[in-house]
Amino acid sequence: MADIRNCRKCGRIFQYDGFNKNCERCRKNEEEDFRRVKEYLYDNPGATISEVSQETEVEEDLILKYLRQGRLEITGEGGSLVLDCERCGRAIRTGRFCDQCAEEMAKEMRGAFKPPEKEKQKVVNKMFITDMKKKR
Known part of the structure; x- marks a missing residue:
């Protein structure tokens, strides 16, 4: 629906x-x-x-x-800059975040969505060919 x-x-x-x-x-x-x-x-x-x-x-x-x-985008220099970065408050020309904050947030996001590393499994019982020959 x-x-x-x-x-x-x-x-x-x-x-x-x-x-x-x-x-x-x-x-x-x-x-x-x-x-x-x-x-x-x-x-x-x-x-x-x-x-x-x-x-x-x-x-x-x-x-x-x-x-x-x-x-x-705001062009030129002077007091007409009206946008501030929503994260750090620095004056920006367009968007919501300054370049530095955008890069930092992108790094944080990449780290947050990184697949977890698999833990190495400890192998307790090992079998070797020589063991197999003895059992025959």
Whole structure:
């Protein structure tokens, strides 16, 4: 049986696919918002989030979401850096974690999923060919 849920944005009922939390219509609207933001930034590189939000009529939270997803990146130097690494708090340009924390977490994950080493079994009873000849 299909999993039916309500859209987080508009409240409409939709068939949940295990990934998207919004209905198809809201996802299309969000993609259109992203396209507008991307086009504005292409024409106005270095614009602040508030400028982009005002000019494109896209909420600042949605623009921050695009930055966290890695779909947009902060360029240039200065005080416009608004993203912090969720682990150490260092300023970052895109995503959720800085490169150092991402590498550390990847190492931890590789270590956590490493298959356990098999313990060497101690062989107590050994048989040699000479033993077999004596038994004949």
